[in-house]
Amino acid sequence: MTDAAGKFQRISSTPAYQLVAEAIERQILSGRIRPGQPIGTEAALVKQFGVNRSTVREGIRLLEQDGLIRRESNRRLSAGSPHYERLATRMSRALVLDQVTFRELYEAAMVMHTATAEAAAERASPEVLAELEANLAMTQRVADDPAAVTELDAEFHTLIGKASQNRVLQLAREPTNLLIYPTTELILRNVKQGTPRLIRAHRMILDALRKHDPDACRTWVRRHLNDWRKGFELAGKNLDQPIEQI
Amino acid sequence: MTDAAGKFQRISSTPAYQLVAEAIERQILSGRIRPGQPIGTEAALVKQFGVNRSTVREGIRLLEQDGLIRRESNRRLSAGSPHYERLATRMSRALVLDQVTFRELYEAAMVMHTATAEAAAERASPEVLAELEANLAMTQRVADDPAAVTELDAEFHTLIGKASQNRVLQLAREPTNLLIYPTTELILRNVKQGTPRLIRAHRMILDALRKHDPDACRTWVRRHLNDWRKGFELAGKNLDQPIEQI
DNA sequence: ATAGTACTCTTGTCTGACAATCCGACCGCC
DNA sequence: GGCGGTCGGATTGTCAGACAAGAGTACTAT
Known part of the structure; x- marks a missing residue:
């Protein structure tokens, strides 16, 4: 650590699917999307984010596990408050x-x-x-x-x-x-x-x-x-x- | 609910990506895969589970968010105990x-x-x-x-x-x-x-x-x-x- | 008005592909 | 022998495109 060059930040490029997840997460946590309110369809998210559907889906999976996103009975996505x-x-x-x-x-x-x-x-x-x-x-x-x-x-x-x-x-x-x-x-x-x-x-x-x-x-x-x-x-x-x- | 036929269990077919996630989760929780031990590559999982790579990847994302799976610096997947x-x-x-x-x-x-x-x-x-x-x-x-x-x-x-x-x-x-x-x-x-x-x-x-x-x-x-x-x-x-x- | 039907939309899954990157092996040089 | 440089294979992240099953919807026949 005495090396003068040892002060660089760890380099890390965030994958797109994580960026997608974080973007949606921010919307929900900030209250712009209320719990229960529907998230757009996958196709809509594809258009908004400009990435492939597979990428969107991987991002969705991350949030799904947190309970931040729920699938209604219709299988449509909606924001959901994660419960205890x-x-x-x-x-x-x-x-x-x-x-x-x-x-x-x-x-x-x-x-x-x-x-x-x-x-x-x-x-x-x-x-x-x-x-x-x-x-x-x-x-x-x-x-x-x-x-x-x-x-x-x-x-x-x-x-x-x-x-x-x-x-x-x-x-x-x-x-x-x-x-x-x-x-x-x-x-x-x-x-x-x-x-x-x-x-x-x-x-x-x-x-x-x-x-x-x-x-x-x-x-x-x-x-x-x-x-x-x-x-x-x-x-x-x-x-x-x-x-x-x- | 007085209907005599109202006693069936709710039908629900679990998506394959969830099954993949659950299978891996069981392996980790039961201790068959120790924390830090590498999970197979995506291609290997594709062969083992007999599903498409996209499906495997979606399953992996679920566990990744839990911290049950980590990406090492090499980007290889390995089991990880979720920490506080x-x-x-x-x-x-x-x-x-x-x-x-x-x-x-x-x-x-x-x-x-x-x-x-x-x-x-x-x-x-x-x-x-x-x-x-x-x-x-x-x-x-x-x-x-x-x-x-x-x-x-x-x-x-x-x-x-x-x-x-x-x-x-x-x-x-x-x-x-x-x-x-x-x-x-x-x-x-x-x-x-x-x-x-x-x-x-x-x-x-x-x-x-x-x-x-x-x-x-x-x-x-x-x-x-x-x-x-x-x-x-x-x-x-x-x-x-x-x-x-x- | 109700049952049935056809159509559309959406998700779950698959196929196949390509770029970037990492790793290990190999090679030449001191 | 140790070192740095180069190459090829392996693996992940991302993409384009496709199709089947199921849910919702509108329309039709009775």
Whole structure:
């Protein structure tokens, strides 16, 4: 690096298909094209950009994967706002590939879930509370089916995220939700007390939300997650091993 | 929906380029192709999948955007594990499109940054501490250049994430980092005390990390973020307005 | 008014081609 | 032997053009 000639910028010519993608992306992000609004047909884009259709198509594929562009039922292209679920699956995929351990997941979940629950205690709307109540009732009804309980558990926590009315927290939390999900079923199958304790925790959390009591909410979410961790250990797993493929 | 015949699954033939992408994706996610390992040439993929090169290329574009496939300098394709930065930009983009407010961002940042800092206080390695020290020294040196200070501020917080040794928290936090970034410069330009207060906060946080004192760490991160919010209001902005395009 | 039909538009896929560039091999020179 | 220069093959980026399947649309016959 002492070389006086070592100060050139890395040379890189961007391929045309990327330029096409970036151009469309700018239009959408800047709001000139609103979500749901149709993008022109491929032929139209060919004319506008002055490149071949193959090139346009490759550019479109890039955006399609981001969810910035959607195909309507008619297969016509339209702008679409990328929503959390899509991103969450990719985030959790990245975490799995990175061989994140359960301990990291547990620590992060503890932080974000308690914070979300506290926020929810302050702001939960009657509608969300009703949804949570329905979820809990359903959970009690299918208590002897671990798979069903697991799914409802995940929904319960997503509903708390909704109740918090903080979308940043929701998005940050969603991948942990997805990663916790598969282990919950394992635990419920192997740990006898699992389901009743889960239902009791949900009950207490919901009560605390109703009373707008952040402290109680926090306490029970902590217990709920501690149960999850203990159940995980009881099932014979090691906290420091990487989480597996979902 | 009372129609007895309404129980069929939605028919949907997946385009070939998606099938190609999924096939390659499975290979990578299952670990049969390790990150860094080269994918075959386009011609080879054409032979393997029995489709046209255009189709293969469209499939490749899908994965390229995910970071599952990278182009080496030679332009040859190789598997690559998607890393956080790429995801973080997309997450923050989604939040912007969703017109998330500053209040949501602030609340979420407060939760995640304090938690990360606490974890970092417990686990910060000498190497990261040295990096933080270097960052701080550089910040003092360029104190009269808001743009440079802003960039170093973002790096400082990313380094704390690294020090926490919790990759789940890191990923969850990164988008808020990206969104805070552009407003920081605005604040530093408009609020005279901004830079000295920022440097002082970084100094105190770093000291607390060195002493492995989570409480002090938490306190100073809180103050730092409070400064950010106040500066934001002093700059004449409203906390309940949606964050803007980055 | 409704069912059926023909026409057009659009996408998904294919064929074939060419320029630019990168890589490796080869060659001549010191 | 080491070095720089040249050549050919391999690979990607881009293009032109084509066709089938499917969706939408307008028109017609009943």
